[in-house]
Amino acid sequence: xxxxxxxxxxxxxxxxxxxGCAASNPVAPTPSPTPAAASLSLSVSPDPVIATETxxxxxxxxxxxxxxxxxxxxxxxxSFVNATLRDAETGALPDPTGxxxxxxxxxxxxxGTNRVPAGGSLRVAQGLDYAPPAEGRRATLLVTVQLIDDxxxxxxxxxxxxxx
Numbered sequence: 001x002x003x004x005x006x007x008x009x010x011x012x013x014x015x016x017x018x019x020g021c022a023a024s025n026p027v028a029p030t031p032s033p034t035p036a037a038a039s040l041s042l043s044v045s046p047d048p049v050i051a052t053e054t055x056x057x058x059x060x061x062x063x064x065x066x067x068x069x070x071x072x073x074x075x076x077x078x079s080f081v082n083a084t085l086r087d088a089e090t091g092a093l094p095d096p097t098g099x100x101x102x103x104x105x106x107x108x109x110x111x112g113t114n115r116v117p118a119g120g121s122l123r124v125a126q127g128l129d130y131a132p133p134a135e136g137r138r139a140t141l142l143v144t145v146q147l148i149d150d151x152x153x154x155x156x157x158x159x160x161x162x163x164x
Contacts, residue, residue: 038076038151038153040071042067044161048163059095060131062127063128065083066123067145068121069145071116071149074153075115083142084142085099094128094139100127144157
């Protein structure tokens with residue numbers, strides 16, 4: 001009995017799977033998802049903010065706090081950190097001003113950068129000397145942060161804390 005060489009069978013076995021590929025439709029590549037805008041969260045410490053007495057009769061109180069800006073999804077550049085201090089009972093602004101605004105260059109000068117990396121955080125210190133508009137020390141502090149993320153999205157967040 002004469003033996004046939006196994007080469008043609010091996011070659012046919014290797015080509016059979018390729019026949020199915022030639023007859024099928026090519027699969028379109030799945031487009032990569034558009035990256036999400038940064039998710040921004042804020043915290044103020046201490047919470048509540050504690051007002052301390054100063055030696056200045058024009059502005060007998062001082063409030064100091066640190067804003068921690070945290071991102072997820074994408075990083076970005078902080079455009080500003082604004083703070084507004086108001087009397088807790090009347091909502092009136094204290095003297096001489098109850099507002100503080102730090103623009104991007106001010107933030108960078110203080111914190112070393114105004115950039116928050118993706119999944120990272122940035123700490124910005126703020127403080128105001130003030131005279132309460134009414135008797136007492138109780139106030140509310142509204143802090144607002146605006147960030148332009150790495151995809152060009154404008155993201156803004158606010159947080160309110162008590163000042164005692």
